[in-house]
Amino acid sequence: MSETKLSQIRRRNDPTNPTPRKSERTRQAILDAALKFLWTQPFRDLTVGKLMSLAGTSRSSFYQYFQDLHDLMETLLCGLEEDIFGVAAPWLQGEGDPIPLLEETMEGLVRVCYQQGPILRAVADAAPMDERLEKAWADFLKDFDDAVTDRIEQHQAAGLIKPFDARPIAISLNRMDAYLLIHHFGRRPRGNRESVREAILRVWILTLYGDKPLAESVPGSRAKRHAKPSRSKNS
Amino acid sequence: MSETKLSQIRRRNDPTNPTPRKSERTRQAILDAALKFLWTQPFRDLTVGKLMSLAGTSRSSFYQYFQDLHDLMETLLCGLEEDIFGVAAPWLQGEGDPIPLLEETMEGLVRVCYQQGPILRAVADAAPMDERLEKAWADFLKDFDDAVTDRIEQHQAAGLIKPFDARPIAISLNRMDAYLLIHHFGRRPRGNRESVREAILRVWILTLYGDKPLAESVPGSRAKRHAKPSRSKNS
DNA sequence: TTAGTATATGACACAATGTCAGAAACAAAG
DNA sequence: CTTTGTTTCTGACATTGTGTCATATACTAA
The missing domain is CATH 1.10.357.10 (Tetracycline Repressor, domain 2)
Incomplete structure (x- = not known):
């Protein structure tokens, strides 16, 4: 029994395994869903329920992967x-x-x-x-x-x-x-x-x-910019 | 009737009134309790319940004074x-x-x-x-x-x-x-x-x-401090 | 003392959390 | 294909905290 079990565990933890464990896919789905959510909404609006409905599994399974x-x-x-x-x-x-x-x-x-x-x-x-x-x-x-x-x-x-x-x-x-x-x-x-x-x-x-002569080689900086820089008061 | 009512309101809003309205005292008690709490515990541990028990009145009365x-x-x-x-x-x-x-x-x-x-x-x-x-x-x-x-x-x-x-x-x-x-x-x-x-x-x-000569008149700064300042790496 | 207003309270409905036992899906061995 | 043991998922539950409301209580001025 122990040999069998060990080989399972070995296979499961092998990162080069072509078919990753289901759990890895779910875990990744949760992370992806979180990222997707956070692109458009603030963290304060994120709940486990919303997250898992985005990820496509039940709310309670979240806790298999993360504490909170x-x-x-x-x-x-x-x-x-x-x-x-x-x-x-x-x-x-x-x-x-x-x-x-x-x-x-x-x-x-x-x-x-x-x-x-x-x-x-x-x-x-x-x-x-x-x-x-x-x-x-x-x-x-x-x-x-x-x-x-x-x-x-x-x-x-x-x-x-x-x-x-x-x-x-x-x-x-x-x-x-x-x-x-x-x-x-x-x-x-x-x-x-x-x-x-x-x-x-x-x-x-x-x-x-600042006390050194500024190299003008800054890639992307427009050619001349010696006058008072445009006041960037846009918050 | 309107005179009476108005005079009440006038008195009530008078900030120099020697006996401020009860509501003002309670409001202040809440603010004091909040401050007292926050001196020792982070905001995340503050709840309306704890706050009002510190302030000495019931939880629900909090909402008479603040939205949340x-x-x-x-x-x-x-x-x-x-x-x-x-x-x-x-x-x-x-x-x-x-x-x-x-x-x-x-x-x-x-x-x-x-x-x-x-x-x-x-x-x-x-x-x-x-x-x-x-x-x-x-x-x-x-x-x-x-x-x-x-x-x-x-x-x-x-x-x-x-x-x-x-x-x-x-x-x-x-x-x-x-x-x-x-x-x-x-x-x-x-x-x-x-x-x-x-x-x-x-x-x-x-x-x-920085390019100006530094006045040494900073009150409280010790007399001479020209050597490399002590590296204040204390986080 | 009383009338009228201001203030305080407990009970409630709601939303979200984290846990758990059992159900379902899976994957390796026969 | 079935069996079997394990992994993964799920619904139900207990818990905590929120905000509201009708009602009770406490003020205050007359």
Whole structure:
């Protein structure tokens, strides 16, 4: 008996298995349904009932896969965190002239958040309602604060950035990013990718490398922009 | 009959009335109870039942005074907004050397939030759960973004601040303030007033007036602080 | 004291959660 | 194809919290 059972378990857990277990398909259906819902409605309107009717199974089966809605959000957050740290690698870890690296990183950040904005928004919305999720969200932010702080300090040691207390600046920049990305990409209709990217990039460069001569090689930035920039008071 | 009725109403609405109406006392008791609760517990644990048992009346009477918990939070937010705009006046509207004005404003901001931190935190926590409150909170933030943006642009016109796009910087600074104030003063035990004040002030001055020689007149800052500042990596 | 209004209360209907025992679907072995 | 053991799904239930309403109680001014 034990051999048989073990082989079943082995097969079942094999990720290359061509026919994934039913449970995996259902689980994915729930995640897809959640995403679909959050593209058009805020997290506060999501209930287990609505979600599962979207996913096409009964309400109670939700609890086979997730403890509750916040647990589900935590799952989505984990995926997002990987993606974001992936695209942030150039500036956080790359070598060479930091400004092109920063451009690449922000380009990627905007791309990822443009695609997954609702997750960002929904997690931020849901976090205060659940202790665990609140912790996960705080850690997520803190990981970025730490990474950015370290990078600033490295660049300061290398003379690329003026010596100031790095952490508050890192926090400031990260909170602005979070606000802008959630605000513009958190729900449909989404804001303009290019303008968000440019706004974020401009502030980072100005804040960190502002005393250096600005490279005009920013891809996508219009040719001349030396006059007082158009006041972007659109909230 | 109409005279009698009117005089009652007049008396009742007179704020200088030595014996305020019962309803006013109850209303205040509810607000006090809410504040007391929020000093020690997060908004997510607040229910109408708990609140009213703290306030000393029955659960259902809550609804005579507020539509729901979010409506109550909105009331608390309004009070806070007044206080904050009050203390922010020096830098936002004052005349003269901007750095002492900024110091005064940040001193006041920290003082007010030290005293009312839980309101700030609870409103921020509760906002995503209610459309109206979300709007009120967004407006609250936007009012600040607007005011700071205007002030930066005025100082830019006067040559006190270098010419850059003011709004993203204003947003960045405001979001950092919100984060730090909520993080350190949003619940007990609260963080250190002085260190928060210094951190915020440093970033604002560095960001806005960074190219100017720094006045060492910051009240409360220790005499010499020219070496690399102690890395404040305490989250 | 009383009349009339203001305030407070308990009972109710409703919505959503999370659990559980049993039903149904599935997949491997005979 | 059937059997058998396991996985997955489901409806019913108990629980918690909300907001409303008719009615009871407590005020206040005359």
